[in-house]
Structure formats: C-alpha cells, structure tokens
Amino acid sequence: MRGGQASNNLVKMRAQHAFARENRRHASSLVVCAGTGKFVVGGNWKCNGTKDSIDKLCASLNSGKITADVEVICAPPMVYIDRVQSKLKAPYQIAAQNCWVSKGGAFTGEVSAEMLKDANIPWVILGHSERRSLCGETNEFVGLKTKYALDTGVKVVACIGESLAQREAGDTLNVCFAQLKAIVDCVTEKDWENIIIAYEPVWAIGTGKVATPDQAQEVHAGVRKWMSENVSPDVASKVRIQYGGSVNAGNCDELATKPDIDGFLVGGASLDGEAFVKICNSAAHSK
Numbered sequence: 001m002r003g004g005q006a007s008n009n010l011v012k013m014r015a016q017h018a019f020a021r022e023n024r025r026h027a028s029s030l031v032v033c034a035g036t037g038k039f040v041v042g043g044n045w046k047c048n049g050t051k052d053s054i055d056k057l058c059a060s061l062n063s064g065k066i067t068a069d070v071e072v073i074c075a076p077p078m079v080y081i082d083r084v085q086s087k088l089k090a091p092y093q094i095a096a097q098n099c100w101v102s103k104g105g106a107f108t109g110e111v112s113a114e115m116l117k118d119a120n121i122p123w124v125i126l127g128h129s130e131r132r133s134l135c136g137e138t139n140e141f142v143g144l145k146t147k148y149a150l151d152t153g154v155k156v157v158a159c160i161g162e163s164l165a166q167r168e169a170g171d172t173l174n175v176c177f178a179q180l181k182a183i184v185d186c187v188t189e190k191d192w193e194n195i196i197i198a199y200e201p202v203w204a205i206g207t208g209k210v211a212t213p214d215q216a217q218e219v220h221a222g223v224r225k226w227m228s229e230n231v232s233p234d235v236a237s238k239v240r241i242q243y244g245g246s247v248n249a250g251n252c253d254e255l256a257t258k259p260d261i262d263g264f265l266v267g268g269a270s271l272d273g274e275a276f277v278k279i280c281n282s283a284a285h286s287k
C-alpha cells in the first residue's frame, strides 16, 4: 500500500472512531422515528449555465418521466429564473439560491424576499456552505434570513453541514446542532411546516466523495432526535431532511432507502436532466 493511501485510510479510520464516540455521547439510540414527510429533491444549479444550456436542461427535464411520489424544486441562477419558470412544467417548482436578510433597499447586488414573493418564486435555499464559507454568512445571519423569508411567504431550504476538519475532530453533530439552533432561535414551531433541512457535509459537496448511506443516516437520525428534543416530536417527524453531497444517478437509490433521508439536494448532477430525473425517481425506494 502506498504511503498516501495508508495515511488516507488512517484519517478515515480516525474520523469514523471520532464519529462513533461522538454519537455515543449524543444519543443512546439514534433512530428516534423515521421522517414522515413527502420525499423532496432539489436541484441547485449554482452559478452555471447560459441561455442555451438552460433551455436544453429545461427541455430534458420536461421530457423526463417523474413517476415517483416526489416534490421537486429547481434553483437556477437568479438571472435565468424567469426564463426557467416559463419553461419548466409541473411538477417542477422554482427556488432562488439566496435572498437578503431584511426588506430591500440600499443593498447593491442583493435580492429581497419580497422580490421573490412578487415574482412567484416559492422557495429559497439559505445557508448553503458556499455562502457560509465564501460570503461569510454566520449561523445567526442564516437564522435571521430564514425567519425573514418565511415571514414574507417564501419557503426555505436551510443548509447545514460540517467541514472535513470538523468531522475528523468529532464535531459533526455539534456543528449541525449549532447551525440548527441559530434557526430554531429565530422561528416558531409553526414555521417548520415551511422549512426543509438540507444536511450537506462540506467534504462531500462537489468532490465526488459521497457520504455512505450509513454515515448520512447517522447524522439525519441525530438531527431528527435533536429536533424532537429542541422543537417538538411532531416537528421532528414531519420535517424533511435532505442529504446533499455528490448525489448522482448511481448512488441515489441506496441512499433513498435510509429511513431518515427524506430527499436530496443535488448540485452537479442536477445539471444533467436525465440524471436528475433518475434521482427524483429514487423516491420510489424510500421507506
């Protein structure tokens, strides 16, 4: 075995042991209750596309057959949302990838929740790890944004997830809980009807390194247990927890079988219409 491979394995083993230790601390039994909400798949197109490629993607999505019982939400770049809205047919819904923390005004380059509402955009993704790490969005800021969007009538996909260093330090659940707490501190119990949690380990986003179904299930179950204890058992069972991080047409079916995985947030593979439709149809494998 080459040195690089051996040290990679060592890092993986350490991370697994740290994670197991952490789980023992946090939970005697991680499966509290499986999610009961409808499977939901989101496509985060990020800052990708041209008019031409977006038209092709819409055509490919429209011609794909979504046969499973699944809610589907596509998040194009802001400048193309209007175009996509006029092209995509049901069951596709639209999300923005971000919005401002308060009422619009002198905030150059931003888009307000009121504008999303006015433009009939029902969803917004907030707290994506790229915005946290590249734009400096803190837990508290994401909590405030979530509340403002909800109060304006825009539903929220709220992203949480740990970095590789945090996982290796055994901090996965603590990081996710702190991110969730900042949202819980801002919203009411009723608001949770309009929030989807997307668990997206940062080390799995855009890297091709998907979490194993067991790794994802462990965190999802931990998050659901935390929601049960810190919000309510009813909200915990109903809130949908998506997994995100290198989901593709080949790994989605197995991930979907896990009881606490209620859907996916998909980046790269959502730019391929055929692959994305296959991922949506993996809902048929969910419990």
Ligand code: PEP
Residues within 6 Å of the ligand: 044, 200, 204, 205, 206, 207, 208, 244, 245, 246, 247, 265, 266, 267, 268, 269
């Ligand atoms: C994402 O950015 O939300 C994401 C999950 O990306 P990818 O599927 O490419 O890892």
